[in-house]
Amino acid sequence: SLGSDSAKAERMFRLMDGFLKNDSISLQQDILRHVEYTVARSRFNFDDFEAYQALAHSVRDRLIERSHDTQLYFKRKDPKRVYFLSFEYLMGRSLSNSVINLGIRDQYADALSQLGFEFEVLAEQEGDAALGNGGLARLSACQMDSMATLDYPAWGYGLRYEYGLFRQVILDGFQHEQPDFWLNFGNPWETERVHVTYPVKFYGVVEEENLNGEKCNVWIPGEVVEAVAYDNPIPGYGTRNTITLRLWAGKPSDQHDMEAYNTGDYINAVVCRQKAENISSVLYPDDRSFQGKELRLKQQYFFVSASIQDIIRRFKEAHSNFDEFPEKLNDTHPSLAIAEVMRVLVDKEHLGWNKAWDIACKIFSFTIHAVIAEGLEKIPVDLLGSLLPRHLQIIYEINFTFVEELKKRIGLDYNRLSRMSIIEEGAVKSIRMANLAIVCSHTVNGVSKVHSELLKAKLFKDFYELWPQKFQCKTNGVTQRRWIVVSNPSLCALISKWLGTEAWIRDVDLLTGLRAYAADPDLQQEWMMVKKVNKMRLAEYIEAMSGVKVSLDAMFDVQTKRIHEYKRQLLNILGIIHRYDCIKNMEKSQRSKVVPRVCIIGGKAAPGYEIAKKIIKLCHAVAEKINNDTDVGDLLKLVFIPDYNVSVAELVIPGADLSQHISTAGHEASGTGSMKFLMNGCLLLATEDGSTVEIVEEIGADNLFLFGAKIHEVPKLREEGSPKMPLQCARVIRMVRDGYFGFKDYFESLCDTVDGGKDFYLLGSDFESYLEAQAAADKAFADPNKWTQMSILSAAGSGRFSSDRTIRDYAEKTWGIEPCRFPSDG
Ligand code: 9GP
Known part of the structure; x- marks a missing residue:
């Protein structure tokens, strides 16, 4: 009967006439259908940009099919997955790359020429997705392409900045910066997942509570912002596998709005809404050093918290314990993930500190992209304490345990202890995010042989002497x-x-x-x-x-x-x-x-x-x-x-x-x-x-x-x-x-x-x-x-x-x- 799952599936399959076809007529019909019903232009009258939009939607349909197949297959096979956490991705344009990886570029070119358009001309209509600064961000994009092509069960996570890297305009030989509101004309590649949202908390206080006779910490936030997922398909080449780059955008928390409306504070509610959206609005355009700005820290935590919640939700669907999921920290930007995983495992899953730490130490691997110490982030303790009070406690606790262990290993060499501590004492007391990442990660790598040697001989010499087995080299590559x-x-x-x-x-x-x-x-x-x-x-x-x-x-x-x-x-x-x-x-x-x-x-x-x-x-x-x-x-x-x-x-x-x-x-x-x-x-x-x-x-x-x-x-x-x-x-x-x-x-x-x-x-x-x-x-x-x-x-x-x-x-x-x-x- 139609009640059975397989009968239902078969009927659904038949109703949709199987999967999309890639012959020239089907592609032409598809493009015209998107002109008429997605772009809402008459099929008898549309320009190059509208043709590009329709074309992109038609390609996207095929990407979605493959992405569904891939996700269902991953779910069924349940392999160990990798979660790639990077604060920046320089994707550039998607059209040509997608049709080439799907293996249907020539078919599309032919279909378009029958409709009187040239593929190359339409490809030029697409703007760049420039959600990153330079080398690190483009590397992330190349690596996503390789993970898809090599069939690895991977997810990428990042932030959906509304303003990408600034547009450079030269006037009289001088650089001027103009905002890159890249979403102005819509982004046909992404899918907003309105139901994949997570609350992300900020500020507030930590209170101790008694849970079944055990003390536990409860974080009462001062602000909650909702993170909503936007999925971008990343097709592999020569494979049906299509993985997902999930980018988070800020939106106001319903809870927060309700309270505001109840007290009649309508204006405040609207301002809150604006504030929430601001979190993911703009990419910091400096790739030299990090200046401890509150908004940047908020962005980092927002991205990390939503990603971790998503990963744990998916993980719990199929597992009853947390023993296995690897995460890659791409530079120090996502290092807060360590404190966040500890917070979730200790405060929410009640695993106990030692068990949680054991798990955390198996999860993370850390790639360093900087050469000099100034390229590594430090977060002022005061800033972290006010924005993320519970995370500061956790980092202090990690550091305390680490330093005590270290004393047993190296004795009371205070210079070395203070160099290796996660907390930097000084005019501005700060958290050394790279030290936090090294202490917790099972592997730490540089991005070329020379760089990896420099890390061992200079930048992280103390850590290398302590844990030589952690240090690796992974020379970069491009696709x-x-x-x-x-x-x-x-x-x-x-x-x-x-x-x-x-x-x-x-x-x-x-x-x-x-x-x-x-x-x-x-x-x-x-x-x-x-x-x-x-x-x-x-x-x-x-x-x-x-x-x-x-x-x-x-x-x-x-x-x-x-x-x-x-x-x-x-x-x-x-x-x-x-x-x-x-x-x-x-x-x-x-x-x-x-x-x-x-x-x-x-x-x-x-x-x-x-x-x-x-x-x-x-x-x-x-x-x-x-x-x-x-x-x-x-x-x-x-x-x-x-x-x-x-x-x-x-x-x-x-x-x-x-x-x-x-x-x-x-x-x-x-x-x-x-x-x-x-x-x-x-x-x-x-x-x-x-x-x-x-x-x-x-x-x-x-x-x-x-x-x-x-x-x-x-x-x-x-x-x-x-x-x-x-x-x-x-x-x-x-x-x-x-x-x-x-x-x-x-x-x-x-x-x-x-x-x-x-x-x-x-x-x-x-x-x-x-x-x-x-x-x-x-x-x-x-x-x-x-x-x-x-x-x-x-x-x-x-x-x-x-x-x-x-x-x-x-x-x-x-x-x-x-x-x-x-x-x-x-
Ligand atoms: O400066 C490095 C560059 O040498 C490297 O190729 C790239 C990818 O690993 O990362 C760059 N670093 C950054 O973009 C920011 O630290």
Whole structure:
């Protein structure tokens, strides 16, 4: 009868005519149906944006089907899962990535062309989801793609900021920030789960109560905000598995509103509503240091508390104890999860402190993305105590137990004890969130070999000596699906043709197969053509953005990343001034030997980071001078690409010949931009910092241009200071100081950072070797076959830097989880 579950299921299945079909007619019907009923436009009259919206909804339908299958399958199999907690995700656009991972891009392109639209044109209508600042956030997005593709039973959790990373607008060469209200035109990919909501408490007091003769703590909050879930499907490639990125948004608690209405305090209720929504409204745009702001702490707890409640709810559906669920803390931002898990297990589940602590210590693994202590968060005790009084008690208790244990292990070495304590005494007594995370996590990892060694030797030396077995290395990686397949379709087709398979898209180690053909003239010819096409795309974009026409014969030399002193965009600009100066002072007859360059710089400066903003202005001032100098012409151009984001990167990276990763050695934890350029056959000019050291291991020092001080040389060079300033560097700085590029007074403090006696980032002492590396790059570029061979070998060696490798490594060695693949051929 229809009463039985299977009969019901069968009827439902029949009523919906099975699953959605992917033939051209079905896709066209589907798109038109969404034009008519979702976008509510007439099917006879809709524009590109409306067509994009309908298309996105049609793709989303297919994602939802797969997501349901995946979740039901996970539920049935009940594997050990991983919960990925990250405060930031830089997802970029979703359309192309989704249809490629679903394996129906060509079908959609065909369906659209029958309707009179072009897939690429519609894809351009989509805005970026920029819910993060830089490397860490984009890494999270890449890792979600890999977790889905490798069939891991994973969930991502984060915050649904209403304002993503600010839009960078350049006026007269100065950066201005404009809000990115990315949800203005709706977000077709997400599903609001109105019933998946959790109360999140703030402020108030903790009272002791007696429960069956046992004392227990009860937190009476002063404010309650509701967290509502928004689910974003993340499809795997070559699998039906589609996992979920669940982002939380704030909404007013019903309870709170009711009370307010009852007392007639209508205005207050509305203000409360506004306050609740504010929690998730804006992303902090500074990726340098954390300033202990209350709203930021609220955001962190809001995200952590809702995620933990959700995880525990799901866990309890299938288990009667809490022995197994792993969580990954991506940086210190989610470290409050530790105190929250303890609070739930002790105060709500009444497990007892020791049992709860045992469980907590099995749950967490912690990834550090910073190199210097200032990059690690500290929360003032007063702030934490007022916002989260019970959590402060818990952290004190964890610290007390830890320090007592530590005394037994190391004796009364008070210096070491105070360095390792979770509580930092000082002018502002604070909680060291990284120490809290290390104490509780079963594994702690850096994001490149060099970085992981630095953590052990410097930043967390004391902890490493105590728990050497906790420390691991997980070198970062990026997804080849986004960074080759989506962004460089011509290269993707070329690689598949020469390898005779598309299997490298899931099994990236196969890229090494290209090595065998690196010297093959036919491949080289085709490789050069692909680069040319991508350079043309980029040149058109540059002209549209800046009005500067660039020559395709020039070397496209790119440095795009957040603007930071340690990333040394200033060194790049000083090098460009030097190049300009040389060309100007050269005999005209010599100029034919100059390798023409188009120097491309892009990136955002944190709004309060004055020196970084001056670097942007200097770049524009120098560009103005050079680009208008007809005497120099195509030999040198400098362009700044405004508002660098994921979708701009998808255009810039495939078109680059050379890219610069020139941080002062010992300052970049890993760097992932270099990996994307490498995959696209772009040669690197780099210092031996972060993951570059491993890139050298993989492709050989002959295939990139290395320069500069090594990590171990940096401290000594810093001591020596300015006497090392070479003449060439002093000369270009003098040009800036003398007002050669205008804005003389404005650039003074910027010049001081180099020749003012400190030169902390060692621009002076690295300058000569930087110029040598640049000269070596010129020389190699002048020989197109040699250059192309190096380019092929770069891409061929990039497999190790896929996030698939990183995620597999985490899954096997840290999280202890296994793939759980929906049984279908996708
Ligand atoms: O600065 C690091 C960068 O080197 C690394 O590649 C990235 C991903 O691990 O994280 C960056 N850190 C942040 O974005 C914030 O600490």
